[in-house]
Amino acid sequence: MDAPIRKVCVIGAGTMGAGIAAQVANAGVPVLLLDIVPSQGADRDAIAKGAVAKMLKTEPAPFMSKAAAKLVETGNIEDHLDRVAECDWIVEAVIERLDVKQALYARIETLMRPGTAVSSNTSTIPLANLVDGRSDTFKRGFLITHFFNPPRYMRLVEVVTAPDTAPEIGDRVSDFTDRALGKRVVRAKDSPGFIANRIGTYWLAVAINSAMDLGLDIEVADQIGGRPMGVPKTGIFGLVDLVGVDLMPLLSKSLASTLPAGDAYFDTIRPMALVDRMIAEGFTGRKGKGGFYRLEKGADGQRTKLAIDLATGEYRPQRKPAPLPKAAEMDLAALIAMPGASGAYAWSVLGAVLSYAASLLGTIADDIVAIDDAMKLGYNWKYGPFELLDRLGGRQFADRLRAEGRLVPPILETLGDRRFYQIEDGRRRYLTAAGDYAEVVRPNGVLLLEDVKLAAEPLLRNGSAALWDVGDGVACLEFTSKMNALDEQVIQLIQKAIPLVQSRMKALVIYNEGSNFSAGANLGLAMFAVNIAAWGEVERLIASGQAAFKALKYAPFPVVAAPAGMALGGGCEICLHADAIQAHAETYMGLVETGVGLVPGWGGNGEMLDRFASAPGMPKGPMPALGRAFETISTAQVSKSAAKARELMFMRPADRITMNRDRLLADAKSRALALADGYLPPEKPVFRLAGESGRTGIAGAVRDFRAKGIATPYDEVVAERLAFILTGGEADLVDVVSEDALLKLEREAFMSSVRDGRTQARIEHMLDTGRPLRN
Structure with missing residues (x-):
């Protein structure tokens, strides 16, 4: 990799530009945020300053800490554009107008240093159009980096380069976006809408049109087109409310202006009087007065959930659909085989969208992995289009298209009776456009437990946890229960793991790839024990948990906790007992027991006292540390990021943060191995309390x-x-x-x-x- 990126300039302080600037600052990198001079007012930097001030008040927060906001310098493009010469990467995020972007590039070209990367955050405009008229030197440094909103939380960045783009520029920006900004980079081709928006916009249009054509309630459409297809619980209409009803016509217009004639997307475009009226009346989704769904507050102060009737355009009380058959919830083939409008709707969506995605292989991306990753990361699908085709059966899908007289995409003809993905010799392989299989290759420094599992059996396993060998003498303790809740089986596995690791390994990492590290103790099981007055069992569980966590703390090998997502209650306590924490940036950690009338029971109280007593700058004596620990635990404070977890002392100053979750296990393993050389367990603390x-x-x-x-x-x-x-x-x-x-x-x-x-x-x-x- 050539010269590193030490400072970034973002031009355009709208929602996306400001969010990108905030994420650069979250990575600890200085960023210059510029926008136009406002037409009124004395402060020429007011727009950029206002964007930063707004982000400091926004929830969910674009900044991971208030300290990050201090890394954002603000200015305007009339007085400060020459400062792009200070920056190693310039990100353009201005209005989606080609003429405005091209005029800005003409100015930037005369001011930037040679070798500087310049990228556009455009979501629809082809790269070739953007650089038309620019010099060869400018073109060598230019690419598209398409972030998704909100930039802090959405993990996808689509990177588009041109034949003129210097490979080292594309690699430098991609590496920084991956390691520093925490994104999974997907290389897309220079085509309208790139990958995720090309398929995603088509998907939403097909789903909405089909619901209208079949006369479905939107609740039924969201039920069928939601979880059974691996779509987030919002479903289709709920997702449109989330991203903004008013965004859909804009995306449609932009795509339609650049798509080639004959593209299937044109078949979805139709007059939408209902949507036009919703936008005109301010029903633009969650950011407005409501959208397809909304809440209405009655005279008694009670809120009623309403849903729009697609036939009449009027709101009515939201209805709960009848449950789907169990088979249809679990099996896509059973879903599309359901009788009546439900099965017809499922097929109308899946048939159109999956065949469209398959037909675009080679046009929007070179391989199916890029397409699947883009849809999973950009639209939060659980499965990508080709993974869905494997679940349906590619041969059966193609046969149905053929029977209906529809075109079968070439890749489906190539597939035949095979699957798009297969496991061979413990490695995941994917079907290429040429018809052979290639290995799914991870970037250097990425280690995923899902890959380890393909080639190995666990060292230990029970119903709630497993122990894996992740190489180089490091074991990984994985929670596997619902919400990764901690229960007696987790504690039992910890007790068995310690002597095994001591005899055969160098270190232990506590990590999993669930949405959340751990939601804490299993309250349902605890309540069951309470209801039958099994007080001895409850006390035994608390005592055994304390013993297990202390055994981890004083084990003769280093223990590194690697949380991501929620690490609450007992999930926080197990982290507090580790020698080190290597946390994903999006870690939400806290001792929340007081919220349900309990106190931390697995050693968290003493660990927090010890942390505060030894914190740099903490005044001497028992009361300062006591006060801080009491405040943190009694108010059930939860960090809104790993950076905030450090401020709250759930993480020590020496604990580390990984921005990219794909790199968390590798970073934790590396940290554990570094600690293993000459490792000695910590000494037991003694407390002088108040x-x-x-x-x-x-x-x-x-x-x-x-x-x-x-x-x-x-x-x-x-x-x-x-x-x-x-x-x-x-x-x-x-x-x-x-x-x-x-x-x-x-x-x-x-x-x-x-x-x-x-x-x-x-x-x-x-x-x-x-x-x-x-x-």
């Missing part, structure tokens, strides 16, 4: 919160139990409290909480509604 005087101070603060209505009566009780642990119980200020003594206090407080009917009411309410009960 005793009764500390509890008195905490109790006064909690009473004030209750008087202000911030804390509920039962919050006060839970806070008292937590304070009893953190202040050392009956210990005096001069006494030293051991880690084991603190764990005993923790167990006793947990059991007092779980026996309390008010805690039980909170747990039941959480299980039933997913929301905390404020009793």
Whole structure:
């Protein structure tokens, strides 16, 4: 790789440009954000400044921390465009007008340093049109980097290069986008809409048209075209509400202006009086007054969910469709074989969209892997088009197209009776356009557990966890239960894993590839034990969990936790016991037990006390660390990023962050191996805690919160139990409290909480509604 990217300039401070700038800053890289000079007002940088200020208030937040926002410099293109010479990569994200973009490039070309990368975030305009009239030197540094909105959270970036683009420029930008910005780069060809929007826009148009033609309720269309097809729970109409109803005509117009004559997309274009009226009246989706779905607040303050009737255009109460047959939920062939409008709708969508995607192989991308990845990452499909064809059966799909007199895409003729993907010698292979198979190759530095599993059997396994050999003497502990909840089987596997790793391996990584690292202890099982008054079983589970987590902490080998997504409750506690944390940037970590009337029960209290006591700059004495730990745990604070987890002290200053989730396991493994050389377990901490005087101070603060209505009566009780642990119980200020003594206090407080009917009411309410009960 040639010169690194040390500073970036983003031109265009709209939603996309500002979001890209924020993600560059999240990566710790300085970024210059420029926009036009406003027509009114004295501040010529007001538009860019306003974009940063707005992002600091936006939820979900574009910035991973407020510190990141300080890396964004703002300016305008009249006074500061010459500063592009400071930057190694210039990202253009201005209005989707070819003339505006070309005029900007003409100015940039005279100001930038030789060898600087310049890219456009266009979603529809071909690269060849963008650089028309520019010099060969400019063309060598130019490419398209199409981010998806919101740039922080959407993992796809489509990269398009031209024959004129210098390979080292494309590689430099792609590598930075991958490693620093955390995106999976998919190489697309220079065709209208590239990959994801070309197929995705067609898919949404087909799905909406078919629902109207078949007279379906939108709830039924979303039921059929949602989870059974691997589409997010929003379904089709819910997804349009999410991205914006007003965006659909704009995408349609843009695509139609650049697509070749005869493209199947033109068959989907029709007058949409209903959509036009919705947009005119402000029903543009979730960002507006509602869309195909909306909430209506009645005179009594209650909210009613409404859905639009496609036939009349009027809103009515949302209806819950009758459940689909179990086979149709699990099997695509059964779904399209359903009688009546339901099966017809499923086939109308899948038949059209999958054949369209297959017909574009070679036009929008060179291989099926790129197409599948783009749809999974850009539209959150669980399966890409070719993976869906494997689930349906490619031969059966082609036969039905043929029987209906429809064209069969060449790749389906090539496929025959085979599958698009196959496993051979423990490696995943895909069908090429030439008809042979090639290995799915990961970028250097990417290690996925899903690949490890293709070639190996677990070292240990039970119903909730597994232990894998990920190479070089490193084992990986994987949670496999629903939501990766922690239960007795996870604890049992930890207890078996420790001696195995000690005898055969160098280190252990705790990692999985679920949507969330762990949602914490299995509350459903806990509530079952409570309902049958199996108090001994509950206490045994708490004690065994404490013992297992401490055994990990003091094991004779390093343990690295690699969380991503939610790491809550027990999921947070197991991370706190690791020697190091290598977290994905999007890690949401916290001790949330007080929300259901409990206290952390697997050692989290002592670990947080120890973290705060040893934090750089923490004042001496027991009260400062106690105050911070109490505040963090009692208010069930959850980090909104790994950077925020570091600020909250769930992560230590030396713990590290991986931006790209595909690289998390490899980074954690590398960290574990680095720690293994000369490794010694940590010494057991001893605590000098605040005793009764500390509890008195905490109790006064909690009473004030209750008087202000911030804390509920039962919050006060839970806070008292937590304070009893953190202040050392009956210990005096001069006494030293051991880690084991603190764990005993923790167990006793947990059991007092779980026996309390008010805690039980909170747990039941959480299980039933997913929301905390404020009793």
